[in-house]
Amino acid sequence: QVQLVESGGGLVQAGGSLRLSCAASGRTSFSSYAMGWFRQAPGKEREFVAYISWSGSTTYYPNSVKGRFTISRDNTKNTVYLQMNSLKPEDTAVYYCAAEFGSGLLIRSSDYTYWGQGTQVTISS
Secondary structure (H helix, E strand, O other): OOEEEEEOOEEEEOOOOEEEEEEEEOOOOHHHEEEEEEEEOOOOOOEEEEEEOOOOOOEEOOOOOOOOEEEEEEOOOOEEEEEEOOOOHHHOEEEEEEEEEOOOOOOOHHHOOEEOOOEEEEEEO
């Protein structure tokens, strides 16, 4: 069982930056889990934002955020991060982190078992 808690959301102006954190806890080895970030805007489906493998050696992004967002992890702190730069109003959403045991490129929400409660990110124009 893995518990995930996101933090770092807030209100920023377009062009600004935010760093989200996701802290994992529970009777588990965090370094055995692939991690992902997703977002969901009102009235829209949950959207994949970033993936990082258990070791951190592999990352993956959709074109909508590639070059602006960076996912990273610190397995000694059981934490995954999402650095978001050059933010746009269309990045406004609730951001969720997710965890899944093992390897493989995981980009669908159905690929993940464990989810955090989400953190709101609002970008003003």
